Amino acid sequence: LSSPLIAPSVLSADFSRMADEVAAVEKAGADWLHLDVMDGHFVPNLSMGTQLVSALRPHSRLPFDVHLMVAPVDSYIAAFAKAGADHIHIHVEAGPHTHRSLQHVRDHGVKAGLAICPATPPEAVEEVLDLVDMILVMTVNPGFGGQKFLTSQLRKIRTLREMADATGRDIRIGVDGGITPETATLATQAGADVLIAGTSVYGQEDYARAINALRTGGAS
Numbered sequence: 001l002s003s004p005l006i007a008p009s010v011l012s013a014d015f016s017r018m019a020d021e022v023a024a025v026e027k028a029g030a031d032w033l034h035l036d037v038m039d040g041h042f043v044p045n046l047s048m049g050t051q052l053v054s055a056l057r058p059h060s061r062l063p064f065d066v067h068l069m070v071a072p073v074d075s076y077i078a079a080f081a082k083a084g085a086d087h088i089h090i091h092v093e094a095g096p097h098t099h100r101s102l103q104h105v106r107d108h109g110v111k112a113g114l115a116i117c118p119a120t121p122p123e124a125v126e127e128v129l130d131l132v133d134m135i136l137v138m139t140v141n142p143g144f145g146g147q148k149f150l151t152s153q154l155r156k157i158r159t160l161r162e163m164a165d166a167t168g169r170d171i172r173i174g175v176d177g178g179i180t181p182e183t184a185t186l187a188t189q190a191g192a193d194v195l196i197a198g199t200s201v202y203g204q205e206d207y208a209r210a211i212n213a214l215r216t217g218g219a220s
């Protein structure tokens with residue numbers, strides 16, 4: 001297996017020093033930066049909005065991977081694209097019109113990701129696969145960092161990898177929640193090629209070492 005992309009989640013960073021925290025993971029070898037947006041409605045927590053995304057944009061050259069845990073989501077897509085998102089993930093559970101929402105994302109020239117919660121079956125994404133560049137498999141219930149990886153989701157990762165490959169297009173599969181060097185290995189063996197990690201990067205002393213441990217754990 002080739003080595004997966006690593007996207008540290010700033011949800012676990014020191015918010016009082018965010019520009020430095022973002023620069024530090026870029027220097028430490030991160031591939032993307034993951035930004036979690038929570039609305040206190042779709043998920044039971046609040047995190048950040050467009051202001052932080054646009055404020056951080058000049059401090060990093062990494063692609064910004066923005067995960068919108070927001071419902072309804074459509075009216076925010078343009079604002080996050082303008083703030084500097086390179087990829088926008090919306091949730092398949094966020095409303096009945098996922099097809100239209102994904103089109104909105106693409107209309108802004110941003111790569112479209114579709115996030116899927118632990119309780120949702122893989123078939124939920126089937127009819128919109130032609131509109132997605134990436135599927136984000138939640139391996140925890142979204143809303144908080146530091147939760148335990150749900151091994152029950154490995155079967156879904158395998159199914160989605162088969163579905164994605166069957167399209168003949170290059171669709172990435174990301175995993176988000178409870179990623180450690182050990183669970184990274186399980187996830188990549190099941191077919192994931194992007195690893196989102198909050199605690200396992202920002203909760204560690206040495207970010208370069210933490211990112212490398214995820215990458216090599218994930219590649220083994």
Ligand code: DX5
Binds near residue numbers: 143145
């Ligand atoms: C959870 C977020 C994750 C979170 C992951 O709702 O989507 O991106 O930051 O945190 P860890 O890696 O600590 O599970």
Ligand code: ZN
Binds near residue numbers: 009034036176
């Ligand atoms: Zn996330």
